[in-house]
Each structure stands twice: as structure tokens, then as C-alpha cells.
Amino acid sequence: MLMTREVLVLAHTGRHDAVEAAAAVVTRLVSAGLTPVMLEKDIDSLARLLGDEFQNTPVAVAGREVPLQRCEVGMVLGGDGSILRAADLVREADLPLMGVNLGHVGFLAESERTELDSSVEWVVEQDYTVERRMALDVQVWNAGEHVGSSWALNEASIEKHSRERMVDLVIEIDGRPVSAFGCDGVVMATPTGSTAYAFSAGGPVVWPEVQALVMVPISAHALFSRPLVVDPDSIMAVEVLQREDEHGVLWCDGRRSLELPAGSRVEVTRSERPVLLARVNQTPFSERLVDKFNLPTSGWRGPVDAENQVSHPMGEEIR
Known part of the structure; x- marks a missing residue:
């Protein structure tokens, strides 16, 4: 008997872009044979906003039908605030969160809105690592x-x-x-x-x-x-x-x-209990910092090539 794979989907349903992203993620997860799990209030909001387009999509209710602990990952559609709310929700479930940034800075998010399809694919293929963040x-x-x-x-x-x-x-x-x-x-x-x-x-x-x-x-x-x-x-x-x-x-x-x-x-x-983040991109933090804050880096020439580096004997000073 095949085990059902369940994925928690959390979205800021007060935003149109998040509603559209949630509908797209749920549809893709179902097509891949996974079970999307959402909060009951989010399911009701999407059904009200999307009508028949969403009502016939099989979505499990978090907590009542599927315990949070049974989900393998949580996809969070929104900004850093949405990820903080999600971290609070899954605090006792040890559930890794993958953020898709629909906000402004999005330091905690793993991907941007343009990478929504890729994000679903990463989840389907379990192509991510889990990073433990201090709390x-x-x-x-x-x-x-x-x-x-x-x-x-x-x-x-x-x-x-x-x-x-x-x-x-x-x-x-x-x-x-x-x-x-x-x-x-x-x-x-x-x-x-x-x-x-x-x-x-x-x-x-x-x-x-x-x-x-x-x-x-x-x-x-x-x-x-x-x-x-x-x-x-x-x-x-x-x-x-x-x-x-x-x-x-x-x-x-x-x-x-x-x-x-x-x-x-x-x-x-x-805290003895860290927050778990699902990571795919191994982008150095310095690069993320420059990107998120739009820091000026013009004039940078990069590290010296290994063949051009000079080794000096121990204790010899450069004058």
C-alpha cells in the first residue's frame, strides 16, 4: 500500500497574488499525486474567492483530517511575516518550511514568485535540505x-x-x-x-x-x-x-x-527547539544580502586567481 504524501500549504488569503499562487500550488500538487493540506479558514477563503475553480479540488483540512506532524513540508506563500506566522503555527510539529516570497525583502524565503513551478517541483522530488535556524x-x-x-x-x-x-x-x-x-x-x-x-x-x-x-x-x-x-x-x-x-x-x-x-x-x-527551513539554493549569504538590500558592488574584481597567488615563508613580512 502506497503511503500518501501530504504537503501543508499556507497563504495570505487577503492578497490576490497569494490566492492565485495557492490555487496554482494546490493544483500542481494534486496533479503530482500529493495531498495538499490547508487551514480550514484558508480553504473557505479560496472557495469563496475562486468558486467552482477551487471547490472541486481535493484539499485536506489541517488538524482535523491531517495532523501537522504528518505533513512532510510546509509551503508558505507570502513575505517574511507569513513565514513567521507559519513558524508559530508549526512550532510543535518540527515541520520544515519553504517560503515563496510574494512580499518585499523576503530574507526567509527560498524562492520568488517567478519560481513557483520550480518550488512545487522541489517539493514533489524532495529536492531540498533542511536547515536548522536558532530560535x-x-x-x-x-x-x-x-x-x-x-x-x-x-x-x-x-x-x-x-x-x-x-x-x-x-x-x-x-x-x-x-x-x-x-x-x-x-x-x-x-x-x-x-x-x-x-x-x-x-x-x-x-x-x-x-x-x-x-x-x-x-x-x-x-x-x-x-x-x-x-x-x-x-x-x-x-x-x-x-x-x-x-x-x-x-x-x-x-x-x-x-x-x-x-x-x-x-x-x-x-531555544532547544530550532525552526526548520527547507533549502534548495545554496546561495552564499553575502550574495543574498547584496540582492535583498540592493547593495552597490560595482568595481569589485573578485579573488586573485590561485595561479597568481604568492606564498611567503613563515614569518616573512610584506613591506
């Missing part, structure tokens, strides 16, 4: 009591609650305070998130292969407010000071939030 565990305390937990693929950010006022924070690494200041907030990011919010706040770009955590103050009124790059097993912490009873807000990937009264403490560590 964050986030714990929150208030008055000595644990009040909340969350996680993030990109970043956990502590931000001021009131637009017109700063929030007073003290930052800490591995149980030792580093600095205290009034600011708009602090971003704690993974290498994946270094090109998102942390990048916008002036943080460093960290290659995905690097095992490290990043902490970036936002508009801090302090002599020392530099971005910090720390060991991946470090514990980053931020405390909301009680100087003026100013509250903060914790955001995880810009999606999940929690109020932080004065005196709250947020601890961020590397």
Missing part, C-alpha cells in the same frame, strides 16, 4: 513570580509603552548588569533576526551560520549603548526599572505581546 525562549517575571513565556525566530523586543516617554531599563548578560539607561527599547535577536528589527535599530548583520545572540539598544540616552554580540548559551536579560513607574511592552517577532509593569524582568536564551 529564542523568552521568560517573563514580575515581583518574583513567573508571569509568561513565549518564543521568537527573529527577536524579542522590549519597547516603551507611551509614545511620549522613554522607558528606563537595565540590561544584563549572564547574571551581571552591563548598563542602565532611558531608551525607546532593546532588541534581543538571533542571527536570523539580525537583518530585521535589530538591523533597523543599528545592530550588526550576523551570518546565519554564526552561533551567537545579539542585543541592540534603541535610541538609548547613554554613553555606552553599543550593540552586543554574545555567546549563544548566554542569558540575556532586561529589567524595567521603577524610577517613574513607566511600563514597557514585550513583543516576540512583532506578533505576540505582553505588558511589562515597572519591576518586570525578561530573560532570553537560545
